[in-house]
Amino acid sequence: MKLSGGARMAAGDAQEAAGSGKREAAARHWLTYYIKKTIRVVPHSSSFGGGRRRQRFKHVQVFCDSPSFRVNVPDRYLLAIRGRPAVLGCEFTPDPDLSSLVITWQRSENSQVVHSFYYQQDQLDRQSREFHNRTSLFISELGKGNASLRMNSVGPKDAGQYLCQVSNAKGTGQAQIELDYGALYSEPRFYIHVNSTTVTVQFETEGFPKPEVIWLGEHGQNLSYHLELHDQTEDGLYIVKSSFEAQKPVVNVTFTLKNHLLNQNLQRPVILSYVSNEAGGRSWKMAAIISLSIISIILFAVVMFLQFKKPIKSNL
Template sequence: METNRRITRSGVLLRVLILAAFTVTITAQKPAPEVFTLTVPNGPILTRLNASVTLPCELSPIFNVEPLEVRWYRSENSNRPALLYKDHKIQEAPVDPRYRGRVSLTGGLERGNVSLTLERVTVEDRGEYVCHVSNERWYEKANVYLSMNVTGSAPVLSVASGGGGQVNVTCSSEGWSPQPKLTWRNKEETEIKNEQVLFTSDSQGLLSVSSWLLYPPSDSDWLSCTISLSEEEKRESRVLPHKPGAWKEAFIVTLVLSLLLLSALSTVVCILLKHRDQMKREQSKSGTENSLEKQPVKEGKNLQDWHQVKGFKENITMDENTAHGTIRVTQDGKTAQYIKEKETMKSSDQRHPHVLANQSFRSEQHYWEVKVRDETVDKAVGDCG
């Protein structure tokens, strides 16, 4: 009895499984409807720069879309789609090269979902897209708008003269999408109502915003200008609304004082440099006088007054090889003595009596004195420098 019950249960379970399999087969082989519609969002799809975004598009009724053609393109360029699915695969041509490698169908074609996923979104990707699905007898299309939040530059604040004792404060920024909100606040964070706001668009469709207001000048009550897309996406700058004239006067006074100080410092430096040069000259003259005392050398017809030259500083010696034939230099090179001309003196040595030192001067200014002494009197010949 128990065995018969088990057989009966097994038979029932088997019939249920067969029926379910048959039902699935019939459903899968159900032909695609000749007429269908597309379902897309009513409002724009919002994304951020460099993010990934999905543009939804589904068929109704739900059926397998793999045998159909799916085309996503910009509304202004249907001949160069962002993505083309045809013959059971994604085609590489003709497609817009700007989207190559960045687009895919991620919804599940077997479930009637032909949603487009776009990677690494750029500013140029903003705008209207068309979801287009077609078979041999029917096609349908729907539009999806892609919007993007782009945070612009930090506000630039400037202060200019205004009327009635007030100043004109200006706030400007650029590179926003979509249109941002601009808010003025004082130091107490109280919002200042102002309707003077202007928006302009650049070649990429990004917005520039500017605003201005008249405000009493102050050295402590700062103003803030905030431009925002949301609480998380905003920029703020602050300024003290000084009178432009006060800043100008302060700058001029500071500049004049700086120039006067620079002139005074230059004068002091020049005086010190002149004093230093004078001290060097005096020290050089004094050192030379103390270091050199030379016996007189008399030229021409007064050769008889030559007798002895001596008194050089210890580090200066005479070179015997350069001495005139009438000059004799001692072994230590410190003394030179006049002697009578020799009859055998070479005719080529008829120059004035002279002798050179072993040392020489290469630069700067030097001073020395020459004295000539005969046996009775000292004669000052002069000085050289």
């Protein structure tokens, strides 16, 4: 555990006192200093006249008799997925007496209070507004050394470093965990836009974080495409619109989207053929001309046949 200069001096005093037979007093001195100056998570609220509330810090002493006290996180990295609760794991050396148990979860970057527990109950007066009604401890597991935090409605802003701080009658400690966030991209919506000369196929989807987009041709070659990546929505999602424009009447392409964070790989092949209105009109006109020509030839042949079939009069 990283201590401030004053805390290191207090710890040094504790070692000297221990060498001179004053180990218990030194341990009290060091731990009291550390909790008061570093953790400071045991506020005691009192009411005064006029409805005003005032906070003062209660002086707490914890004995650190056992060097075996530990606070640790089973996994230092946690990936939260949109729509699912995240459980930030934290374990500590338990003590049957919960009256001295203090648990505080904080953001490492800005020391925001995520969740607090002391006096054998949740203390959420100092909880940051962003986490209101979203966090909880496993109360029935505290006596077993489980200080894990459950967080609901996880979003992109929740990603970052979290600090689990625990103290009880056996000691005090802290451990850090990193929380990341991702959202699976939705089933891509398919659109077709046709004009007189080209056909455009487009896919649209939402997710997080920014994806990799690839368009492949019939033989696996990379194709040039258009990509629109809109700003995040209120849910913290990116809106992705990607399209490919074909210059020929047969389209055989594959749209691929990769969300590397969540190992998501979406592939949607597109195979279609089309005939433009202009081309169809030309074909109809040509067919009509050919048909009329054939009919004219047939009529001419019939007339000639009838003409030659007439009997020839004799001058006898």
